[in-house]
Amino acid sequence: MDKENIIAHFGEAFYAKVLNDLEKYASEWDLSELEQIDYYSVSCIFKCVSNKHGKCVLKIGKSAGVTGNEYRILREYNGSRFCKVYEADVANGILLIERITPGTQLCDGPELDKRLDLFYDLFCGLHIEPADKAVYPTYMGWVARITEYMRSRTDYKILCEKMVAAEEICRRLCEKYSSEMLLHGDLHHDNILFGIDSRYRIIDPKGVIGDRVFDIPRFILNEFDDVHDDNFIKKFTHITRTLAEKLNMPEYDIRCLTHVEMCMANCWNVESADEPNIDCVLFTEKMMATL
Secondary structure: OOHHHHHHHHOHHHHHHHHHHHHHHHHHOOEEEEEEOOOOOOEEEEEEEEOOOEEEEEEEEOOHHHHHHHHHHHHHHOOOOEOOEEEEEHHHOEEEEEOOOEEEEHHHOOOHHHHHHHHHHHHOOOOEOOOOHHHOOEHHHHHHHHHHHHHOOOOOHHHHHHHHHHHHHHHHHHHHOOOOEEEOOOOOHHHEEEEOOOOEEEOOOOOEEEOHHHHOHHHHHOOOOOOOOHHHHHHHHHHHHHHHHHHOOOHHHHHHHHHHHHHHHHHHHHHOOOOOOHHHHHHHHHHHHOO
């Protein structure tokens, strides 16, 4: 176990929690072959083998709220295109879920047009109505919360202005696309994994309520290159145009969705004390204006 990185990302108290949780749940759920996955977000993640369920992933989180949303959405989808959830101690931030093997991420797989086809195939018919929408946050709530946070900052004034404008764009989109479905909330390449059954499966849902269109832009953000030159403009245009045709919706709306998500992602960076990339925000704003 990587003690140094766990402490760097989560703190010493959480490291102590991880040690206790590993011992406790390995015993209670009969887990073996525990091996940490080198990934740090809101959870500490371990590959393992369950005597009851086979190959699994044990997620040890800091927040019962985040864990609860993931647990509820996985229970509601009950497998299908998502991984399965086997065991949980939501109050302690613990989930035992199905491990998708070999688990090749979509970004490490086929070329762009095939990725777009695969995303479309997964996206169509994916979303369901929640059993109780009141237990989940809303997408508009996400946007409003981070906008309010940015208003409280005295730095990053340009990014704040862009986020305030993006909130208004999102409100208009919510009026146009008003269904209240159960969204993944983070549907990008790293969360779409290739399995031994020769199909892609979805992991790590956030659980949020909104129209299905709000599950589109995270995928597009994951296609961004470091340099926004003419070649990338062509790539971006190809992505938004292709998805617009496949999903039968205006390309302008897809670009607006992407801009809102890009603003929000960079504001979350500020909130997490990471450096935002204002160039990406300006790029998505410019690409809205070209249609």
